[in-house]
Amino acid sequence: MRATRFFISTLKEAPADAEIISHKLMMRAGMIKRLGSGIYNYMPMGLRVIRKVEAIVREEMNRAGAVEMLMPVVQPAELWQETGRWQKYGAELMRIKDRHGRDFIIQPTSEEVITDVARSDIKSYRQLPINFYHIQTKFRDERRPRFGLMRGREFTMKDAYSFDRDVESMKKSYAIMFDAYVRIFQRFGLQFRAVAADNGAIGGTGSHEFHVIADTGEDDLVYCPTSDYAANIEAAEALPLASERPTPTQAMTKVSTPGTVKCEQVAELLGIGLQQNVKSLVFAVDGNEEGSVKKQLWLLLLRADHELNEIKMQKVPGLANARMATEEEIIEWFGTEPGYLGPIGAKKALNIVADRTVANMSDFVCGANEANFHLTGVNWERDLPLPAIADLRNVQAGDPSPDGKGVLAIQRGIEVGHVFQLGTNYSEAMKATYLDENGKPQLLQMGCYGIGITRILGAAIEQNFDDKGIVWPTSLAPFEVVICPMGYDRSEQVKAETESLYSALVAAGVDVILDDRGERPGAMFADWELIGVPHRVVIGDRGLKEGKLEYQGRRDTEATAVVVADMVEFIKAKLAA
Template sequence: MRASRFFISTLKEAPSDAEIVSHKLMMRAGMIKRLGSGIYTYMPLGLRVIRKVEGIIREEMNKAGAIELLMPLVQPAELWQETGRWDKMGPELLRLKDRHGRDFALQPTSEEVVTDVVRTEVKSYRQLPLNFYHIQTKFRDERRPRFGLMRGREFTMKDAYSFDRDVEGMQKSYETMFNAYVSIFNRFGLKFRAVAADNGAIGGTGSHEFHVIASTGEDALVYCPNSDFAANMEAAEALPLIAQRGAATQPLTKVSTPKTTKCEDVAKLLGIGLDQTVKSIALTVEKDVDGRQVRENWLLLLRGDHELNEVKVTKVPGLKDFRFASEAEIQEAYGTVPGYLGPIGTKQPVNIVADRTVANMADFVCGANEADYHLTGANWGRDVAEPVVADLRNVVEGDASPDGKGTLAIERGIEVGHVFQLGTAYSAAMNCVYLDEKGQPAPMQMGCYGIGVTRILGAAIEQNFDDKGIIWPDAIAPFELVLCPMGYDRSDLVKLETDRLYAELQAAGVDVIVDDRGLRPGAMFADWELVGVPHRVVIGERGLKEGNLEYQGRRDAEATAVPAADMLGFIKGKLGK
C-alpha cells in the first residue's frame, strides 16, 4: 500500500464532543467520522483494524468448531414476543413498522432468530451439538450515546450460539468457547482478564465477562493475586467482616443528631468510627394480588462505610423487581424523612434485610425513625427481630477472597466480551426441542457468546496510547510497518532502496505502507505516531551511504541503525514471521 493512493486524514485537535482518549485519538487519526448521535462511519484506517479483529475472531471460532452464518439486522416482532423480550427490553430495542403495519425490531442480539433457525432445522439428537456464529451490525438505542465506539448505538458484534442435548454438553461447549476467547484476546495482544459475572437481562445460569485492562475502564474487576478467583463487582461475593456477633454491652439510647443525615456526619458528631454506624436504604416492591396492587416495604441495612450492590439486591427472594422508595412512601412507612431511617420502631410493617457484616454487628448506631435523632447501642434480638441475612454490598480492596486463598485486589477494565450458559431460557420459550434416543422430545441446552468487535478498537486504545497518539498491538494495527523515505520524490537512491525493501516486505507477508506523500519528516512521523503503526523504518541518503536504515518501534525512545541488507530479517524477527 502506498500512502499517496490511500486515504489518510489526520487532525491536530479532536472535536469538542470527544470525551475520552480513544474517542479523541480515533477522530484525530481519521479512523471514524461521526454521522449522528452514537453512529459513525468507519474510515479506511479504522476499517482495516476492524477487519483484522474480525479475521482473528473467525479463525479461532472456526478452529473451535463454530459454523458461520449471517442473520438479518431487521427481525420480526413475533419472535421477540415469544420470549417476552419485546416488552422486557424497553426503549433500547428500536422498534419499527413496515408499510403493512407489521412490527419489527432492529436487532441488538440474535437469540430469538438463531433459536428459530435451529428449531426448524434440527430434529434429532444426532444433529447435536451445534454452534452457529455471525459477525453483524447491531443497534441499541442508548439513552446517552457517548465515548465514540465504546458506547455507540450502531456497532459490530460477533455473537455465537451453542445447542446441546444436556447440561453436561452445554458446559463442554461453554468451556470450548471460553478457551477460544482466551486465544482470541491473546492474539489481539491485549492485557485482559476473564471474570465471573451476572447474566443480567439475557437470562441463564452462569457467565464470564472478558475485560481489557485499562485505568480508564468503567468496570471494577475484583481478583485475588494468589489464586484464580476473579469476578466483576456485581458478582464478587462479599464475606462478613465480623466473624461472630459479640454480646450487647450498651443500652439502646436515642440521641439528638440535628441536621445529620449521613453516616459520616453521624460518626463525626458522636465521636465513633464509621464502621459502627448502619445505613438504611428503603425499597418498595409492588405486587399484583388477586387483581389489586399491593405495596411491600423493605429496608436494607449496610455498614456505614459500605456501598450497595444493586445486582445482588435482585437476588434476594422477593426483591427481583424492587425500586427505591419515594419520599412520600418513606414518610408513610417509617414516619420520618430520609436520613433518619432504621429497623427499630417503624410506622408500618417492614421486611428487614441486613448485609452479612451488619448481621454480625453489636451495639451499632442507626436511625431512630424520627427526624434529628439516631439510636446508639442497637442490638439484634434484644431491640429488633433477627433480620434476613444476605450479601448486599460491594467488596472493597483487602477483603478476604471467597476462595480463602488471600485478599482481594481491584483494577479497572472495559468489557469487550461475554459468554453465557443460557440453559433452556430460550429453547423452552420457543419450543426448540430435539428427539432423544428414545424418541422423546427435550428442550435444547443453549449457550451464547459475544464479542464487541468495534468496541475492541476503543478498548485497545484506552490500554495503549501516549502523548503522541495510539500504539496498536501488531496483530490489529491498520499496518504493521510504515516505510518513511526521506525525499522519495527527490532522491533516486532513496527511491530505489525504498521500492526494493517494500517489494521484499510484501513478498514476506508483511502488512506495510510506504509514505510517498512527500511530507517533511516531522509531519510524516507525527501522522504515523498518531495513527499508531507499531513499527517504522526510515530510509535516508545519509544512512544509505553508510549502508544503514533506521528502525524505531512505536514504544522505543530512540531509533536503531540496521544494515540495509539485514532489515528484512530484522523486521520479520520483530513481527514473528
C-alpha cells in the same frame, strides 16, 4: 499499499464532542467519522483494524469448531414476542414497522433468530452439539451515546450460539468457547481478565465477562492476587467481615443527634468510627391495580461505609421490581423524614433485609425513627429480631476472597466479551426440542458468546496510547510497518532503496505501507505516530551513505541503525517476536 493510493486524513485537534482518549485519537487518526448520534463511518484506516480483529476472531471460532452463518439485521417482532423480550427489553430495542404495518426490530442480538433456526432444522441428538456464529451489525438505541465506538448505537459484534443435548454437554461447549476467547484476547496482544459476571437481560445460569484492563474502564473488576478468583463487582460475593457476632457490651440508648442526616455526621458527633453505624435504604414495591397485592416497603441495612449493589438487591425474592421509596412513603411508614431511619419502631410493617456484615455486628448505631435522634448500642436478638440476611453490598479492596485464598483487589476494565450458559431460557419459550435416543422430545440446552468487534478498537487504544497517539499491538495495527523515505521524490538512490525494501517486505508477507506522499519528515512521522503503526523504517541519503537504514519501534525512545541488506530479516524477527 502506497500512501498515495490509500486515504489518510489526520487531524491536529480532536472534535469538541470527543470525550475519552480512544474517541479523540480515532477521530484524529481518521479511523472513524461521526455520521449521527452514536453512528459512525468506519474510514479505510479504521476498517483495516476491524478486519484484523474479525480475522483473529473468525480463525479461533473456526478452530473451536463453530460454524459461521449470517443472520439478518432486521428481525420480525413475532420471535421476540414469543420470548417476552419484545416487552421486557426496554427502550434500547429499536422497534420499526414495514409498509404493511407489521412490527420488526433492528437486532441488538440474535438469540430468538438462532433458536428459530434450531427448532426448524435440529431434529435429532445425532446433530448435536452444534455451535453457530456470525459477525454482524447490531443496533442498541442508547439513551446517551458517547465515547465513540465504546458506547455507540450501531456497532459490530460476533455472537455465537451453541446447542447441546444436556447440561453437562452445554458446560463442555461453554468451556470450549471460554478457551477460544482466551486465545483470541492473547492474539490481540491486550492485557485482559476474565471475570465471573451477572447474566443481566440475556438470562441463564452462569457467565463470564472478558475485560481489557484500562484505568478509564467503566467496570470495577474484583480479583484475588494470590488465587484465580475474579469477578465483576456486580457479581463478586461479599463475605461478612466478622465470622461471628460479638457479645453485646452496651445498653441500647436513645441519643440526641440534631441535624445529623448523614452517617458521617453521626459518627463525628458521637466520636465513633463510621464502621459502627448502620445505614437504612428504603425501597418500595408497588401493588397491582386491582388491589389484591398491596404496596410494600423494604428496609435494607448496610454498614455505613459500604455501598449497595443493586444487582444483588434485585435477586432478593420480592425486590426484582423495587424502586426507591418517596419521601411521602417514608414518612407514612416510619413516621419521620429520611436521615433518622432505622429498623426499630417503624409505624407500619416493613420487610427488613440486613447485609451479611450487618447481621454480624453488635453495639451498632442506627436511626431512632424520630427526627434528631439515633439509637446506640443496638444488638440483634436482644433489641430486635434478626431479619432476613442477604449479600447486598459491593466488595471493597482488602475484603476476604470468597475462595478463602487471600484478600481482594480491584482494578478497572472495559467489557469487550461475554459468554453465557443460557440453559433452556429460549428453547423452552420457543419450543425448540430434539429427539433423544428413545425418540422423546427434549429441550435444547443453549450457550451464548459475544465479542464487541468494533468496541475492541476503543478498548485497545484506552490501554495503548501515549502523548503522540495510538500504540497498536502488531496484530491489530492497520499496517505492521511503515516505510518513511526522506526525499523520495528528490533522490534516486532513496527512491530505489525504498522500492527495493517495499517489494521485499511485500514478498515476505509483511503488511507494509510506503509513505510516498512527499511530506516533510516531521509531518510524516507525526501522522504515523498518531495512527500507531508499530514499526517504522526511515530511508535517507545520510544513512545510505553508510549502508544503513533506521528502524524505530513505536514504543522505542531511540532509533536503531540496521544494515540495508539485513532489514527484511530484522523486520521479520521483530514481527515474529
